[in-house]
Amino acid sequence: MTTKVKLLGFWCSPFAFRVVWALKLKGVEFEYIEEDIFNKSTELLELNPVHKKVPVLVHDKRVIVESFVILEYIDETWPKDPLLPQDPYEKAMARFWAKFGDEKLLESAYKAMWSKGEEKQKAMKEAVESLEKIEEVLRGKNFIGGNSIGYLDLAIGWIGYWIPVWEEAGGSMRILDSQKFPAIAEWSAKFLKHPVVKENLPPRDRTLAYCHKRAEEIYANFCASEN
Amino acid sequence: MTTKVKLLGFWCSPFAFRVVWALKLKGVEFEYIEEDIFNKSTELLELNPVHKKVPVLVHDKRVIVESFVILEYIDETWPKDPLLPQDPYEKAMARFWAKFGDEKLLESAYKAMWSKGEEKQKAMKEAVESLEKIEEVLRGKNFIGGNSIGYLDLAIGWIGYWIPVWEEAGGSMRILDSQKFPAIAEWSAKFLKHPVVKENLPPRDRTLAYCHKRAEEIYANFCASEN
Numbered sequence: 445m446t447t448k449v450k451l452l453g454f455w456c457s458p459f460a461f462r463v464v465w466a467l468k469l470k471g472v473e474f475e476y477i478e479e480d481i482f483n484k485s486t487e488l489l490e491l492n493p494v495h496k497k498v499p500v501l502v503h504d505k506r507v508i509v510e511s512f513v514i515l516e517y518i519d520e521t522w523p524k525d526p527l528l529p530q531d532p533y534e535k536a537m538a539r540f541w542a543k544f545g546d547e548k549l550l551e552s553a554y555k556a557m558w559s560k561g562e563e564k565q566k567a568m569k570e571a572v573e574s575l576e577k578i579e580e581v582l583r584g585k586n587f588i589g590g591n592s593i594g595y596l597d598l599a600i601g602w603i604g605y606w607i608p609v610w611e612e613a614g615g616s617m618r619i620l621d622s623q624k625f626p627a628i629a630e631w632s633a634k635f636l637k638h639p640v641v642k643e644n645l646p647p648r649d650r651t652l653a654y655c656h657k658r659a660e661e662i663y664a665n666f667c668a669s670e671n
Numbered sequence: 672m673t674t675k676v677k678l679l680g681f682w683c684s685p686f687a688f689r690v691v692w693a694l695k696l697k698g699v700e701f702e703y704i705e706e707d708i709f710n711k712s713t714e715l716l717e718l719n720p721v722h723k724k725v726p727v728l729v730h731d732k733r734v735i736v737e738s739f740v741i742l743e744y745i746d747e748t749w750p751k752d753p754l755l756p757q758d759p760y761e762k763a764m765a766r767f768w769a770k771f772g773d774e775k776l777l778e779s780a781y782k783a784m785w786s787k788g789e790e791k792q793k794a795m796k797e798a799v800e801s802l803e804k805i806e807e808v809l810r811g812k813n814f815i816g817g818n819s820i821g822y823l824d825l826a827i828g829w830i831g832y833w834i835p836v837w838e839e840a841g842g843s844m845r846i847l848d849s850q851k852f853p854a855i856a857e858w859s860a861k862f863l864k865h866p867v868v869k870e871n872l873p874p875r876d877r878t879l880a881y882c883h884k885r886a887e888e889i890y891a892n893f894c895a896s897e898n
Contacts, residue, residue, distance in 0.1 A: 494804060503760075506760045508760070508763045509767065510766075510767055510770065513763050513767050514763075516762070516766065517759050517762070520759035520762065521759045532743075532744050532748045533735070535743070535744070535747065536735045536740050536741075539737075539740045539743065540735075540737055540740050543737065543740075544721065
């Protein structure tokens, strides 16, 4: 009997895409199930009762959630062509910067998109400062994983595709200036050109329209909660 | 030449203690350096320029920060008596619940301590809901790592010692009711009795006095930022 792998995702979630890329790089066949995150399915609520979020990986009867936990699971379950470095220190660095990318950069860049005025300026500043740190990590590197895409490439691979969309959706603000961040620009161009990545990205126009709408909704909710 | 291991910590930080416990369990000799987190040393700022926080592990010239990243580094560098389970799925579960403990339970339980009124009720409710989930994980287990302390025991080991202190510092509020959470109570008693843990805990009275003071300071800052 063949092993069954199933992934619950959302069509423009960077968290879901990093799992898609990992599975494709490993050559793992899987069934992709699109989840409506605004009207969650019984299946999602049953599989991820704690966070009720995508991505969810189902491998036989094993359910794994949280994208970074999933990436490690994938790397350990299908160990050929490892994603994580073998050296414990390099591994620690990969885990550290992955977490940094989500908690510092992604949070602030997304907030810069939907917020306005002082809040937006503050979020933009934080995003730029986080990018400065990532620029240092990427300087002089081909892929962060060496000559092939590794864990950290997958973890922060969203930067070059999603940030420009968020910039546009957020009123042509500028965070990811390629003059200021040449290492990120070069690495990102290479990453997005990799066949596995290139063929697995959400359509830009639709993503932009979605982000425009989300930015307005989140800002409206934010204003309502402030009053 | 022997390998040099150094740990920068703070005397009552649960994040630092989980690293202390891991090093002691592994039998790794290390120099402990107490850090004044309210007047940070040049050493801390140089070693952890990104987050400027303890714990920081220095192993020869390698600097590792973020307590969970450090735990994995320790487990990989000194692999005897593994902390993490060997099975990828069990490993994923340990990582998932460790993160949940910090992000959901610790955040809300700490907020329940320092906040007041509606905010406090909300935080207490969130903490109790998180404990309900952890109760399920612990049910029927000796240590989560099996018959010896493992990664997840270390990661959530703070619960039984710090939460009662926070409850007292927060005006005798009640979150961790042993009637309601018998599995947590039993596991926690065993965990805190383990020699490595028992001998490496901050003095309760001093921790309580510190938390009292911190609760007042944080609440004052919170009120100031609201106005």
